[in-house]
Each structure stands twice: as C-alpha cells, then as structure tokens.
Amino acid sequence: MTDVRSEIETSSAPAWAANRWLRLTSMILGGVLLLAVVQSVSDTSELTTSGTWAAALRLSVPIMLAGLGGMFSERSGIVNIGLEGMMIAGTWFGAWAGWSYGPWQGVLFGVAGGAVFGLIHAIATVTFAVDHIVSGVAINILAAGSMRFLSVVTYTPESGGGATQSPGIKSQIATFDVPVISDFFNWLEAKRIFFVSDASGIIAGLTSNLSWLTVIGLAIVPVSWWVLWRTAWGLRLRSCGENPYAAESLGVPVLRMKYYGVVISGALAGLGGAYLVVVQAGIYREGMTAGRGFLGLAAMIFGNWNPVGTMVGSTLFGYADALRLRQNEAVHALLLAVAIVLIVLAVWSAARRRYTPAIFEGIFGVLFFVWYITTDSVPSQVVAATPYLVTLLVLAMATQRLRMPAADGLRYRKGEAV
Amino acid sequence: MRRVLLASLAPISAIVFSLIVASIALMLVGRSPITAFGAMWDFARTSTSVASMINRAVPLYISAVAVAVGFQMGLFNIGVEGQYLLAALFAGWVGGNIVLWAPLHIAVILAVAIIVGMVWSGIAGALKVTRGVHEVISTIMLNFIGFSVIAFLLLNYFKDPNGSSLNLATPPLPPSGQLPNLNWLFGALGFSEPRGIDLHGFAVFAIVVGVFYYLLVWRTRFGYELRASGINPGAARMAGVNPNRMIMNTMLISGGVAGLVGLAAVFGNLQSYTQDFPRNLGFNGIAVALLGRNHPVGMALGALLFGFMDRSALILDLKDTPKEVVTIMQGVVVLAVVIAYEVVNRFIERLEIRSAAEATREAVEGAAA
CATH class of the missing domain: 1.20.1270 (Substrate Binding Domain Of Dnak; Chain:A; Domain 2)
Structure with missing residues (x-):
C-alpha cells in the first residue's frame, strides 16, 4: 500500500508534492475517478453506490478497531496476535450486557471484556517475559474456550439462546443522517452524472444512517494519532517499542507503559467485537469475529503501524467484503x-x-x-x-x-x- | 534426577493451576468440581476411551512435532493449521481417486500430504529468506488464504460427485488406501477390545514421526546446526551455518510433518476430506509443543493429556456440567506452563547466582586463610 500510495502521490503534479492535503485530495479524487470509469465500462452499478459504501463503512470499523488495538500494543513493543481472542471476548460480553441491560452497556462490557484478556496478555508478556506469540496463541485458545463455556452456562436456558448464540440484544444504538450533507448528496447521487454522482454516492453512504458507535470508532483514529504522536505519554509509549532500555535510562516506567499499551489494545479489540454485536448482528454468534482480529493485524501492518494507514487498510478490506456481499x-x-x-x-x-x-x-x-x-x-x-x-x-x-x-x-x- | 524433577515442575504446576481455575469456574456455575473430575477419570478408564484418547492424541502429537522443529531454531510456524488442512484435502482427493497396490497407495497418500504441507510452508520460508517477511505474519496470512483455497477447490473440483451436498467431501478411500486398525493390541495386552471406536492404525506413524524428530534433532548434523542456530544464531553463522538455508529447510521439514496431521482423520474415522474436517489441531499443537517443551517424550505426554481431556469431557454433558470447561483448562495450561517455565528458570538462575557467589566467597576466604 505504501508503495501504491506514494506512487500515486508523486504522480500528481510535482509542485504539489509539498502539500500533504492537496496530495491526499488528488489521490481520493483519482480513486473515485477510477471507480467511475470502471463502472461506466463494465456491467456493474454497485462500485460507488451509497449502499455499498455504507456497508463498507460498517464492515471496516471492527477491523480498524482491532488494527488500532494492535497498533497500541506493538507501539509499546508487545506483539499482539491475541487480538482475535480479545475481540471474541468483546462480542460475548457486548452481547451479554446488551441483552441484559442495553446496547451502550453492551459496548462498555465489550470493551472491559477485551481489556481483561489484554491484561492477561500483559501479565504474561510484560511481567513474566513470555514469548509474545505464544501468549497470543494461548489467549486465542483461552478466549474461545471460556466464551463457549459462558455461553453454555448463560444462554442455553434462555429462549433464543443456546450453546453457540445469545438471545438478541435489547435495542440497537441510534443512527442518524448528517443533516443537509446526507440529503444533498443522496439527491445528487440520483442524478446519475458521471463522476459527480459517483462521488456523491460515496459521500452519501458515509453520512447516512450512521450509528453513533461508528462515529466514536472513527474518532479514535485522530485521537490515537494525537495521543501517540503529540503527547508526552505517547512519546513514552512509543519509546518503549523502539528502545526500552534507552527509555528506562530516561526514567520512563517501561513496564507500566507496556501494560497501558496492551490493555488499551485489548479494550479496542473488545470495542471492535462489541461493534459487531451492537451495530451489525444484534446477537452473539460463536465464530462471528471470523478472523477479523487477524484482519485487523493485517490492516495494521498494511498501514505501517500508523492510525491513518490502518484505517485505509481496513477500508480497503471492508470495501472488498461489502462488494462481495452486495x-x-x-x-x-x-x-x-x-x-x-x-x-x-x-x-x-x-x-x-x-x-x-x-x-x-x-x-x-x-x-x-x-x-x-x-x-x-x-x-x-x-x-x-x-x-x-x-x-x-x-x-x-x-x-x-x-x-x-x-x-x-x-x-x-x-x-x-x- | 534433579534435572527431570525441575523440568517436570513447570508442567505439573501448570496442570495443577489449570485444575484450580477449572474448579473455580465450575463452582461459580454451581457444579461440583470433584464430581466432574471424578466422572471424567472413571469414564476414561475403559478400553474404548483409551482408544479414543490415543486417536485424539495422534494428530496433536504430529502437529506439536511440526511446531517444535521450528521452535528448535526460534522459528515460529503458526501455519500448521493451514498446512495440514490443505495437505489433508489433496491427500484425501488423490487417495480417493486412485486404486493401487495397498502399500503403494498409502505411500502415495503420505507423499502427497507431505509435499503439499511443504509447499505451503515453503512459501513462508521463501518469503522470509528472500524478502525478510516475518514467518508469523506470513503463516497467519497463508492460513486464511489456505482456508479459501480449500473451500474453492472442494466446492468446484474435489468434491465427490456422488456424495451428499450437505457435507461436501472428497471421494472415500478405496479399500487399498485404508490402514488396518490396531484393536488387537488391547487383546494382546490382556485388556478388552474397544467397542464402537477403533484404535486407528495411523497411530504407528505418530511414533515414526516422534523417532524421526528425535534422530533428526539430536543425532544429525542438521539437528546440531538447528539447535545451534536457535541458541546463538550469531555463533552458528560464524561457525559456517548458512542461516537462510537453515530457515528454508526448517520450514520445509516443519510443513512436511504438518502435512501428516490431517491424515489421522483421513485414515481414521472420516476416510476422506470433509467440509467439517477437524480444525484447530495446528493451534492446539502449539500448546502441546509448549507443554512438552519440544521434547519427543514430553510432547507425547502432553498430547495424551489433551486427548484424555477431550475424550473424558464427553461424560460431563451427561452429568449436567458444561464440557467446555476442558477448553478453558487447555487454554490456561498453555499460558500457565510458559509462565511456570519462566518462573522456574528465574528461580534456577537465582540459585546458580547464589551458589556461584558462595563458591567465590569460599574461594576468597580459603585464599585469605
């Protein structure tokens, strides 16, 4: 991706090269143009519709949250392939609290459930210096097993529940259309003007029927960039991933920073799991994460351990998935x-x-x-x-x-x- | 003696710890752990249970060996999962479509499985050697790519046209591709023969793999270089070991062994590759390798323990106890055993530091006196 991106960046007029935002805009416009051209010469109509992009957004967010989680952990120097397990915990606890109390409580419990498994990973890898991969594999086995156990115990007696799925959650999180923008671009999309309607469809898809949890999820991207690259705390956390002994010599509490990184990682993966339940499925189903934790890891690598890159990677994966479904x-x-x-x-x-x-x-x-x-x-x-x-x-x-x-x-x- | 004691301290304390965690989990949901574990123990002591336990242990053991080969040089093949599934698919398909002289037929199935496993792990090895891609990441990706390849091939090319469309499968093995069972072993040892379950003949291959692993790692030059690269890669390179060649060969061997994992089911109760083929053997193999600390005998004990847990858990459902408690135990035991090894190592380290300090002091005092 870095390859593709920088190539496209530099291929636009060289005088722009200094301006990041201009390059980004031209890149996005180029991408939309490409999709518009492809759509007009082939026999499909779904590449740029608002429906596809709304689905792509919903499918990308959980992957992105897992990826951002992985980023916090790896920036502090701990490899986290237990993301999948942490996400599974997020789905289970999200559904349990969503069914018992309500969707927002589901989100909180999902985050907490993921964080607990993050904490276990931190205890193993930070305090006991266990190999990170080994601990991650163990977390995945442990999380899947304990959630199955909890399902059998909790959901089997309930109507609609069973050993592999929960009853439905109480209600969904409210959704909203971005005022004016959503209406305007939906109207423009329907005009079927080459390129203009394509771009409008994408904007309309990203601004209509938005769940508040999607907004929160997306907000985590700039927030985590700001925290990691613009605060002293973030610098300390990253220094633990780059050179812990140097950090230690400067008085950074390395062990504690690593704990923060890994627990935040679990919390974000748990949030991704809760998102799957609360925004998408409405229930817990065993195996519903379907490797999204690993996809998040892939998106993070793809995005070069950066929040924006992780987002781009997850969007790409989510988009491909949305097209396949639609x-x-x-x-x-x-x-x-x-x-x-x-x-x-x-x-x-x-x-x-x-x-x-x-x-x-x-x-x-x-x-x-x-x-x-x-x-x-x-x-x-x-x-x-x-x-x-x-x-x-x-x-x-x-x-x-x-x-x-x-x-x-x-x-x-x-x-x-x- | 002291060495064996120290080496078994970690796994034993891990098992005890996982029993405690499982007991707490059971008590939290209002079941008696003593009744549950008692029932498991009783249930496991029949010939039928022992046969089932060994059948379950066999693929886990082979999977553990596949992982352990890599561990010996610090190489982490978590792609065993994808390698064995893909290998089993091809082996099942080839085996179900040919009829040969029986030993040759079985040899062909084995060869196909080994080669497919090698190809899939070889990709990860080649990516590491030529492009510096970390094997953990590439094998994770290859696992998922493998799952898709399997689904695609099974649906479009490899399925048995006469089979059920509900559970896609490759054609069943013809008689010449089947292995005889080993039930007579029970009779020979003076026990009753298992009922309803056969002790699958493929168990013999697990022993062969174990012996191969031991000879390879501790009795060949390759094994020496392998262990040397694991302990001190820098020193190994200075001594003339080519690290790239080692990585490539180790990945290939690991993948080849991994290819055999799925054959336990192909030669066992399924007689083909099916859509609901047993999963997670690759990841549980990592657990067994850790439990047995990459030692051929230790891993065998670990695999039997996991086999015992899986088999004896079946009784729990009849006792109104969730059998999934066993999966929790397996997860806890992996985590606990690696932590326990770390703690034991630090303890030994401290003992050594102390005894070294004492020896120095004695020497100094002796010199002074």
Missing part, C-alpha cells in the same frame, strides 16, 4: 480497476527508470486484465482471501518502506540493559 459482479469489475492501477504504475516506474518493478507491475497488470476479460465473475472464496493476499504481497514488495517498531516482539526485563 453484488459479486462488482468484484469482477474491481479486477479491471486493479489492472488499470498496475499498468499506470508500470508506466510511471518505467518513466523513472525503475525497470524491475515496472516489468512486474506490467506483467501483473496484463494478467489482471486478461483475468477480467476472460471471466464473468470472481469466486467468492478468492474475494475472502484477498485481504490476506494483499497484505502478503505488500509485505513482500514493500519491506523497504514498512517499518515496525524497532523493539517490537523483543523480550524486555527491567535493568537488563546491555
């Missing part, structure tokens, strides 16, 4: 979009005399194009695998540009500086 032909049209992007990239790389990447991009671009014109649909299993495949490709191609925290995953014991 209209499979739309996914097929996406092949054309990918082909165009790759071929543009190839031309650009060649112009900058970077021939090896240019050849690869060109070959893959042509392959995607051939795939597009020779088939009518993309198997849904391929779409399901896409986020993982993309992450793997990004990791393989952009190792130079991705940088994880320097001391991420290393064991730290107080006072052991070499």
